[in-house]
Amino acid sequence: MGVAVDLTLVDLTSGQRLEMGTPFDTFAPPAHTANATGLARTNRERLGRAMASAGFTNYDQEWWHYIYQVEGAVPFDIVVR
Incomplete structure (x- = not known):
């Protein structure tokens, strides 16, 4: 369990x-x-190094998608309306 973020680099x-x-x-x-x-x-390598230094890992089929694993996280199973 964890969180994901999609991002790019900007000048x-x-x-x-x-x-x-x-x-x-x-x-x-x-x-x-x-x-x-x-x-x-x-630029992809630069983004990867920056995100890895903050503990994120890249989903290798999407250069923009990074995941941060949270130890002990509990999934929620709720209805969202």
């Missing part, structure tokens, strides 16, 4: 998203974390 000066190789939520092999070259690969 703090311009506010523009950095090149990651595919748009967010592209569910195809080019979006797999390892399937990038050049600047996109560099």
